[in-house]
Amino acid sequence: MSSSLQGKNVVLCITGGIAAYKAADLTSRLRKLGAQVYIIMTESATHFITPLTLEVLSEHRVVTDMFDRTFTWEVEHISLAKRADVFVIAPATANIIGKAAHGIADDMVSTTLMATKAPMVIAPAMNTNMYENPIVQQNIALLKARGVSFVEPASGRLACGDTGKGKLADPADIAHAIEAAATPHDLEGLSVLVTAGPTREAMDPVRFISNHSTGKMGYAIAQRAQMRGAKVTLVSGPVALDAPANVSVISITSAMEMHDAVMEQLPLQDWVIKAAAVGDYRPETQADDKLKKKADEMSVALVKNPDILKEIGMQKRDDQTVCGFSMETRDLIENSRAKLEGKNCDMLVANNLKTAGAGFAHDTNVATLLYRDGSSEPLSLMQKDSLADIVLDRMLALHRKKG
Structure with missing residues (x-):
């Protein structure tokens, strides 16, 4: 799988809280996405997970001390701040959020945070009452206004026994937010x-x-468009895929339902x-009860479904851009x-x-990508998310x- 994090440097800061152990999972996910992960831990974080564990997973030395005497000519917090393509704090305590909001730099995490110009992602984890405290919420709002991305904590039973919002978000969701932060937002302002x-x-x-469609191609396009800054609406048939993060999903079953959903969204x-x-056709009638085996043969009358792409092509505005897909078994280009x-598309993705x-599947x-001017662009075998970016x-x- 291709990723926006391939070859990128992620500085992951871990602060003190029971959720610190989940940083191991997050580190592994980031490495699998191709990122180099450099970890800074507060002293309190080391009580919940050892630096050695994270050094093994990240394959880099973990920094914990402002005054580490390990010999280097680099000023550590400045070096890491400059190296970061994305700067992450996960889990983030109320304390580090307050420091970030008000410019306090008194440990390795907060000093590096002050020095970086990289996009920042913060994933809070704390007791519900702490998270809902007006001061914490004001600090979060202040950081959001400065362009910091937050991964909202989940709700559930907390380590203290309380139930409510404050659990660290799933590492998969945090990794997605980090990947999105590393992706240029060239589709910002577009509705797709x-x-x-x-x-x-x-x-x-x-x-x-x-x-036999599994939805993998469409889901890859929806996810990549969202990561690149678009506001994405996904109209999806029945699939066994998780909904893409931060995408509005409209679930349908039949072609008529898809037609109605698409035409409502088109303007x-x-x-x-x-x-x-x-599906091009549907049964003319639907039996109210299960059809029983009564003969060696059975005929089902079919009627044509609306041609959704053709209707889109007929109704699209001059400023709208439409891409269709075709699946063929012969005469692909023709x-x-x-x-x-015939359907007034601006481009079409052809598959054999x-x-x-x-x-x-x-x-x-x-x-092969086809265009209105008669040109075509054959593409070689690639991951579907790579093709999504090309489209x-x-x-x-x-x-x-x-x-």
Whole structure:
């Protein structure tokens, strides 16, 4: 999987609290995403998890002391501050949030924090009453106003026995926020509608007609667009995927439901990327009860579903940009070119199901991008999130041409 953190330097600061042990999981996740992780711990944090554990996971020396006598000509807090591509505090206590808000620099974490110009992500963890204290909330609001990103704590049973908001967010969510902070926000201000997954057309309460789409391509596009700063709405058929973070998801089942959701959203969007595999036909009638086996053969009358992409193409404004997808098993370019032109798309992503590594269920894809001017752009095998970024890059170029 490609990541915005590949080759980036993350300075992870760990402050004192029971949630400090989760920093091990977060460090592992960041390493898997390709980041170099440099860790600073407050003295109190070392009581909850050892520096040695984090040194093994990060493969770098953990810094704990302002006056460490380990020989180096570098001024440690300045060196780490300059090295950081993203600066993270997780878990963050009320104490460090207060220091950050008011410029107090009296330990290794707070002095490095004062010296960095890197994007900052803070994940608070504390007792509910502490988190809800007006002073803490004012400090958080002050830091947010200065551009600091916060990963909201979760609600649940806390270590002290209380129940409420204050648990450290899931390390996966924190890692996502860090990745987003490392991603250029070149789609800031754009509203993007993405469709993904299959549709299901019911025959009876038990059976339905569908396809093999897993939604992976559309979900990758939605996630990458969100990370790049867009306001993303995802209309999704039934899939076994977690909802992308910070994306508005509209869940549907049938093609008619997808049609209605998309057409309602269309006037609000700058871009539409239609990656869903929508059923072309549905049963003319749906039985109220399960159909029983009565004969060797059974016929089901089918009626055509609305052509959502064609309707989008007919209704789109001049300032809207539309990307369609096609899945073929032969005559890929010819059939896809006809779809691009017939449905008034600005670009189209063409896939051949018979190509190794392409199509449904894979984490990879092989695609050819087609454009209105008659040009095409064949792409080699790559991860779907890498293809997602290329699609978004090309959409951005088309959008800018429209002025």
